Amino acid sequence: MLIVEERIRQKxxxxxxSDSYAAMLQDTVIQERSGRLVVPVQRQYHKKFSGTVIDTSSSGSTVFMEPAAVTRLQDEYSQLKAEEEVEIFRILTDLTQQVDSHARELLINVETITHYDFVFAKAKYSRSxxxxxxQLNTSGICVINQGRHPLLGAKAVPLDFHLGGLNRALVITGPNTGGKTVTLKTVGLLTMMAQAGLHLPVEEGSEIAIFTDIMADIGDGQSMEQSLxxxxxxxxxxxxxxxxxxSGSLILLDELGAGTDPAEGRGFAIAxxxxxxxxxxxxxxxxxxxEIKEFAQHAEGFVNGCMEFDPDSLQPLYRLKIGTWGDSHAFLIALKLGMDPDLIAHAYEISYGTKMALQLESIVQPETLTDEEVIRKHRENQRMREEAEKAQDRLERQRKYQKKNLKVGDRVYISTMQRTGVVFQEENEKGDLVVLVLGKKYRINNKRLTLHIDREDLYPEDYDLDIVLESKENRKKRKTMGKHHIEGLVIESQDGITNPK
Known part of the structure; x- marks a missing residue:
């Protein structure tokens, strides 16, 4: 077939x-129409040109003709093509029958490979x-030593948590942004990871209970569409x-009793x-x-916990302390910032119905209330925190616009298309890459690309990337050209690059 095709192209x-046909031709490029190789002829000359009309351009100004000199070879090529397709069908049928005869073994192999792929993925994640x-148990005991939420990284404050045995219910209190919700999410996620057979980011001595149901109510869940x-x-x-x-359920409740009248909310929460x-x-x-804290303090099987707070820096410490309750520290913060203690005492009396001046004085010494250094210290801490946040923002911006060094063969996620593709051509001076998506190539800026899987993790070491990046026809031609020279054999360029909308 290749020899016949080469003869056709030569003719x-x-x-x-040929100078004889130069005036008749619209272009000097061989084209393919309806499976046959043709030349473009100007319409006014098609009757003078010896050959058969195969197709016409959309404008009608060009007629694609098969010269009479290649008609016999074209027919021979078509016959060989038909015979090839018959042979391909026969081979595929034979292979299908062979596969079908070993269907059970192949399915077992697929299941085995899937299982081991999952095991190796878990191991790789654990090592990273x-x-x-x-240790796992079915007695409801959960002990987390220095546990970390996997998405928060090594810089997060580790969690020490224990629940079970005599106490099956923990009520956590503390200031806003103190880490209460993160604690809930960490406990729930680590429990689910353990039940999925994953290792956990914890220290030795940790123990996780197995539950049949893990249910969480986290976030406010408002919905305008559903009028909620x-x-x-x-x-x-x-x-x-x-x-x-x-008895097999783990229940995680965030801000229980919130979102309604406090008096009704606390009654609802306790019930x-x-x-x-x-x-x-x-x-x-x-x-x-x-009231819920007081309920947990006295109810059988309940225990209080609080997120620790630093009264000097007025910052949450993100550490869970079990066995005691916490508060919002509103009065302490106001006192530290220099608010009149009499006003704070009055606010406390309004809130709790009793005079608490002595207790307030025991929390913050009288001389501290008038010491301007406390206010300056807080403002200095606030200034340093703002500077640190600005520096972090600068680093994030630098990291965002830093060259990603994506390589040919890397699988990337395209944010604008919400799908993945394979890098076909590396970044140019404008920051644009060519990405192969479902057989089509798109020119996309690196700002819209995120590395999904590195090519070293995606393919074996000696894998031929042409299998992924080139068409089957071009690979076949390249293989033929590698064996011997064939005059006129051309590898079709795949430069059709689309700019995504």
Missing amino acids: LNDILR MDMRPV STFSAHVRNILTMLSCAD VLEELYARGATIVATTHLG
């Missing part, structure tokens, strides 16, 4: 170079984050929990906690409501 090239195995308020969204989630909670506990569930809840 057509002779015609294109210095994780370790933990914050409280309504919480209630909808809690209804689901109450319908299926049992929900009592009902979930009565059903045997293990509970971790966060709240700002004082």
Whole structure:
């Protein structure tokens, strides 16, 4: 077939170079129409040109003709092409029958490979984050030593957490942005990771309980479309929990009782906690409501916890302390910033109905209340924190616009198309790369690309990337040309690059 095709191209090239046909031709490029090689002839000369009309351009000014000199060779080529397709069908049929006869073994192999791929992926993830195995139990005991949320990285403050045995319910209090919600998410995520067979980012001695259900109500869940308020969204989630909670359930509740009148909210929260506990569930809840803290202090099976707070720097420490409750530290912060202690005492009396001047004085010494250095210290801390945040922003911007050094063969995520592709051509001086997506090439700026999988992780060491980047026809021609020279054999260029919308 290649020899016949080469003969056809030779004859057509002779015609294109011939002075006899120069005036008749629209162009000097061999083209393909309806599976046959043709030359473009100007319409006014098509009757003078010896050959058969195969196709016409959309404008009608060009007629694509098959010269009579190659008709016999074209017919021979078509016959060989048909025979090739018959042979391909026969081979594929034979291979299909062979595969079908070993279908059971192949399916077992696929399942085995899938299993080991999952195992190796878990191992690689574990090694990348210095994780370790933990002891599992079915008695509801959860002990986390120096646990970290996998997405927060090594700089996050580690979590020490224990629950189970005599106490099945933990109520966490503390200031806003103090880490209460992150604690809930960390406990839930580490539990699910352990049940999925993953190692955990924790220290030795950690232990995780196995649960049949892990249910969480985190976030306000407001919905304008469904006309849901914050409280309504919480209630909808809690209804689901109450319908299926049992001794095998882990319940995570964020800001329980929030989003409605405080008096009704605390009554609702305590009733929900009592009902979930009565059903045997293990509970971790966060709240700002004082009555819920008092309830947890005295109720059997409940224990308080708080997120620690530094009264000197007025900053949360993001450490969980179990066995005591915390508060919002609003009065302490106001006193440290120099507010009149009499005003604070009056505010405390309004809030709690009792005079607390002596207690306030014990929290902050009288001389401290008038010491301007405390105010200056807070402002200095605030200034340093703002400078640190600005420096971090600068680093993030530099990192954002830094050259990504993406390589040919890397799998990348394209933010504007919301899909992945393979780098076909590396970055040019404008920062544009050519990316192959579903067989089509797109020119995309590196700002819209994120490395998804490095080519070293995607392909074996000696893998031929042409299998991914080049068409099957071009690979076949390149292989033929590598064996011997064939006059006129051309590898078609794949320069059709699209700019995505």
